[in-house]
Amino acid sequence: MTRAIARRCSRMSLYLAPLVTLSVILHVAGARAESVQDSGALRGDVENGKALFKDYTCYGCHGYTGETGRGPRLNPPRLNQDRFIAYLRNPPNPRQMPPYQQSDVSDQKLADIYTFLQSLPSGSPEAESIPVLSEILRETPR
């Protein structure tokens, strides 16, 4: 997908807002893992994305590894790059998720952040494999 199409998608996102919202719901619920990379996506730079993730204080709500905090988990990203960018341009609830506008952050920068998120290893083993969590689970009646 070209950058122009990505921008068009961004403009279309208002119309797609309900769909985006649904996507987010599914994302949070972890019920769907869609393709994370389109063939025409911008090529991102991991190191640049890592720096941008910090500079733009994404870690504030998503944690330094995209797995903790108040915001949805981003590791691994469950939206493809186009929809990731579209979501950041027009988040459904800007009071919770600040809109990242083109004038502030380019598509390329968002692609870098996206690529950084893709590169992150998961630091989240299964709860049952963590002894202290497993023990707390045993204390919890079904």
Added chain:
Amino acid sequence: MKTSSKKPHDTSVDRRGFLKGAALGAAGGAALLADKAAAGAEPATPALPAAVPPTPAQLAAETQALPRTRAVEAYIVEHPGSDYMVDVLRALDIEYCASNCGSSFEGLQESIVNHGDNRMPEFLTCLHEESSVAMAHGYAKIEGKPMMALLHGTIGIQHASMAIYNAYCDRVPVYLIAGLDHEGPVAAHNATDMAAMVRDFVKWDHQPRSLDEFGRSAVRAYTIATTPPMAPVLVVVDAHIQKAAVEGNPTVPPISKPQFPSADLGSVKEMARLLVNADNPGIRAGRAARTQDGIDLVVELAELLQAPVDGGSARLNFPSRHPLAGTGTGQPDVILNLEPVSRGGPAGAGTSRTITISTAEFLISSNFNVNGDGAGRADLLIAADAQATLPALIEEVKRLITDDRKRRFEERGARIAAAHSERRRQDIMNARYGWDASPVSLARIAAELWPLIKDEDWSFSSPQGFIGGWPGRLWDMKKSYHAIGAQGGGGMGYSLPASVGAALANKKHGRITININGDGDLNYAPGVLWTAVHHQIPLLTLVHNNRAYHQELMYLQQQSAARNRGVDRAAIGTTITDPNIDYAQMARAYGMYAEGPIENPSDLGPALRRGVERIKAGEPALIDVVTQPR
């Protein structure tokens, strides 16, 4: 083999004999020196006399005081007024006096340490008045009674003011005494009306004009502070009254504790009718439970109704693992608010009817928006103390429940219990996210702590809002001291000193205390670390070191986005980096055992274990953990 019972060089002497010999030797030596001076020459033979008894004049000089001069007689006050003040404080059962020393109360301080033998109250050395008052705040939330903070003049009151405000907002009794010395070294330390600076956020203040009036004032202050809505009180004591000799034989006034205000019978009946007839009632507790009895009463009411309890975060109002803990299922049709925090909870969205029992309307402030909209909007608003009202409400609910209603309640309870169990399991599952990440996740800190403390008698002393509520989500909190809420007024600099105060109260019960302290909060007045070491107060402080005022970072990020000016400068003024602060080094400088900064999550568990061992041995410890923001 023959043995001798006599040792050849037996150097041991009993203490009495040793002292007697020493006295005689000294007297003999003195006589000898006198003789030598008189003779003006060394004696021909230097043999010492075996023992020289003191002369009558020498004995008189050593055992009888010389008459005082008039100046000395005027200077010495054998029975100062502050001795009586200590007697009153002791009668009020005030165990501790936290204070940063000051000349305006030197009379009272001297009486505490000498007349009172530094017991009841014991003088605790603090390095900042804000620490003194916040310690008393934390102590009261554990012990259920006030501790004293002693403040020095205008400057001490102003240093203390933030902590007083927090306690006022949190409805916690703190017993404040401030010294006033018009003849003191610095005129600026005095004021015509000393209490004016904090009058808007103390419940009562008084400046007694005589020692006798101090007695009445001190008792009245205590009664007012400990009657709901509880709050700080301030008694200003003039240095002259502290230092002047007691006249007559003043006695401690009788101490009466009033019954707490509870709802009238008609209101109780109406509440019970609404709750029993409701299809899906919900209970929301703010500062309802002051004591374990309060928790037990909320549990009893909830179990009778099989209604869910949202216990909030201002106190432990309800056991965290009780099947009815949480918000239940569906939209409640009747909401019972018990001492709601600030806004009275969501006021009856949809068709909900709201009942509120609150003392907020009794604690008004002419200047500050302490209680927001007070008890909030309610269909039935009852100005009374919730805990004091619950016994009557429970009895009335029992009377109204029929067998048919009971069956329906049990069905409802089963649904709520299932929802509660599911939420708990989900919380545990969510705790795994970022488990192996660096910086360390807050869920991991809480999870790793739990097995180390769960078989101990433990207390958690810090707010949970900045740490994702993880202790409450993972731990079995059921005692009133398992969680004691937050600042009250949202003033930072609370967590560390309040935790030291809480740990002080827990200490005599053999209870260990855990404090997960934000780095921003810790930097306000870290000198209280020294107080914890100096007085050997066993408190484990884990620094939630996210190197930021993180809430503000997120706010600034939002504000920047709202103006479309870029969010890449939100860290300016909101982060605490460059240089990073080494909190373990800071704690060591105050003499405390410390570890950190811990960045590798696998280092956390062993460090926590060592920290817990330290506090179990009776000393404070600090572990600096570099953490995820939230």
